[in-house]
Amino acid sequence: MPWMTMTCGKCRHEADIDEFCRTPVSGELPSGVYQCPACGVAVRRQSTGPGTRYESGLFVPGPVEIVVVDSRL
Numbered sequence: 001m002p003w004m005t006m007t008c009g010k011c012r013h014e015a016d017i018d019e020f021c022r023t024p025v026s027g028e029l030p031s032g033v034y035q036c037p038a039c040g041v042a043v044r045r046q047s048t049g050p051g052t053r054y055e056s057g058l059f060v061p062g063p064v065e066i067v068v069v070d071s072r073l
Contacts, residue, residue, distance in 0.1 A: 006034065009066075013038035025073040035071055042071040 002016035013036055020034040029035060035042040049062035 008036035008039060008041065009043075010041045011036060011039040023072050029072065033069060040071045042069050043067065044069045 002018075004017045005014055006017045006020045007014045008020075015037060017034075019037045022028050023035060023037075029042075032045045033042060034044075043066050046065050046067050047062050048065045051059055051061040053059045
């Protein structure tokens with residue numbers, strides 16, 4: 001049973017997130033890059049603003065944007 005699933009925004013393929021983190025030829029993708037194993041579209045998470053650190057020490061990352069990047073084999 002997968003610990004977390006991911007759904008492709010282009011083709012709606014749903015699979016274990018680990019399947020989106022590697023390719024059959026190149027292997028592991030760089031951190032923060034995900035590629036759909038069905039249609040091959042690749043995206044990267046990109047911060048668009050600063051995060052916030054609270055007095056308790058909790059850090060909440062800033063806003064995140066999803067950017068389409070070049071696919072890999």
